[in-house]
Amino acid sequence: MCGINRARLGPTGATRPGPTRYRWEWPTSHLVHELPFSKTWGVFFSVRIVIREMDFIKARDDDETANLIWNDSAVQHEKIAELRNYQRINHFPGMGEICRKDCLARNMSKMIKCQPQEYSFIPKTWIFPAEYTQFQNYVKELRRKRKQKTFIVKPANGAMGHGISLIRNCEKLPAQEHFIVQEYLDKPFLMEGYKFDLRIYILVTSCDPLRIFLYNDGLVRMGTEKYHAPSEANLSQLYMHLTNYSVNKHNENFERDETVDKGSKRSISWFTEFLRTSDYDVAKFWGDISELVVKTLIVAEPHVLHAYRMCRPGQPPGSDSVCFEVLGFDIILDRKLKPWLLEINRAPSFGTDQKIDYDVKKGVLLNALKLLNIRYSSDKKRNLAQQKAEAQRRLYGHGSMKKLSASSSDWEKQRHTLERRKEELKERLAQVRKQISREEHENLHLGNYRRIYPPDDKLLLEKYESLLSAAFQTFLAGRAASLQKEMNNPLKRMKEEDILDLLEQCELDDEKLMGKSSKQRGPKHYIFRIPLLN
Secondary structure (H helix, E strand, O other): OEEEEOOOOOOOOOOOOOEEEEEEOOOOOOOOOOOOOOHHHHOOHHHHHHHHHOOEEEOOOOOOOOOEEEOOOOOOHHHHHHOOOOOEEOOOOOOHHHHOHHHHHHHHHHHHHHOOOOOOOOOOEEEOOOOHHHHHHHHHHHHHOOOOOOEEEEEOOOOOOOOOEEEOOHHHOOOOOOEEEEEOOOOEOOEOOEOEEEEEEEEEEEEOOEEEEEEEEEEEEEOOOOOOOOOOOOOOOHHHHOOOHHHHOOOOOOOOOOOOOOOOEEEHHHHHHHHHHOOOOHHHHHHHHHHHHHHHHHHHHHHHHHHHHHHOOOOOOOOOOOEOEEEEEEEEEEOOOOEEEEEEEOOOOOOOOOHHHHHHHHHHHHHHHHHHOOOOHHHHHHHHHHHHHHHHHHHHOOOOOOOOOOOOOHHHHHHHHHHHHHHHHHHHHHHHHHHHHHHHHHHHOOOOEEEEEOOOOHHHHHHHHHHHHHHHHHHHOOOOHHHHHHHOOHHHHOOHHHHHHHHHHHHHHHHHHHHHHHHHHHHHHHHOOOOOOO
């Protein structure tokens, strides 16, 4: 079943109904339930279309057994904890650590301190009121050097361009208001004289282990007034300085076009071709975008994984994730084509005001649901049986291993260590085989996505793993020792054949130990044997 939370009505403050659920029948023998199209469905029209195309059927609103649940906002941890193993929900716990502007700024600041070279893709940022003094000191230093910069002020948890303004006279900023102040990037890459940003769509299918996919298309969203460097005279001209669609669509200069290469909203596939024909390094451009995305999600991973494990205690590492997330990364390019992260949307609009919206967003969702491999209804019983077996395994412990006592002999301790090692290897082998099966499905159903984490490039993977280790140390130092230990487990990097070799060696060691045991302990048995009478 699939649940879906009807979309926001917009800035009017209208209420949002709860989740609407869908059933996925297989084979499909029922017509897909028709949902009446209205303003309520406007911003989620593409979701509705994809749901129908995937043969989902609307279930009752009170049905808690849905295969897929779609929510317009963050999900409570209790809801994730209650999900059965076969269910999927479209948000991870803890993802707000990079999706709220203030949390993103705070977490990025910490990573910049320990990895300044790797995290140079976000503008200088201050969180008010906590960092008001630091900001004013920075402005004084600029004034001392006779430099002047423009800053952009944003609500800490705002969206759709509401409440954004540009300033140069920083003394007028209130000290006690809660908002974000960033250096304004005043030398952007321009398209036909207009400033623009990129909406990049990212799919996270799992946090345990982390798996990230980038959609190969997206949206180019342009300003609607020709760009000029900020000055006191034009600071209030938001159609020039802001690229938010929700702002620029109100300008009479906004151009709606049915093609991907004209108008105020264009496709990233067209932009990629534009870069290629203009002799820009397209491979480097996409490599830089991919690194920005992965490094940002590395900042989120300690928070997300910790929260997910708290919601799903006892679930073995590598198990199918009940959560996934489609994120909208907003990225701007400077005149050297370097990407800069503006913000991340955990509930990107799936509205279809134009044909280009329909084409791009439908592809994002349809390809994502196919990649997720959401199971059919007939798999529920098997998943419930696995969930019950896993609960019993946690209750009664691993296998049939006996516990050691204080009087255990050295031989018994050696055997116990060996048995524990075999259990660990068998568990890791099962995880690796499951991962191989998952990757086989992914490779067949990537559609227009490509996997950017874990990457195929070994050197790049080593760099990312080093950053992951630094992130865990930065954000969870002393609070998640087990996660740190797991990160450093050498078994994590082993392939199936390596683990099989280790298991074979364990069996050989076990045979030697048993042989050693019978030789050493054999005479003791004969001491107590009663001799046979003639």
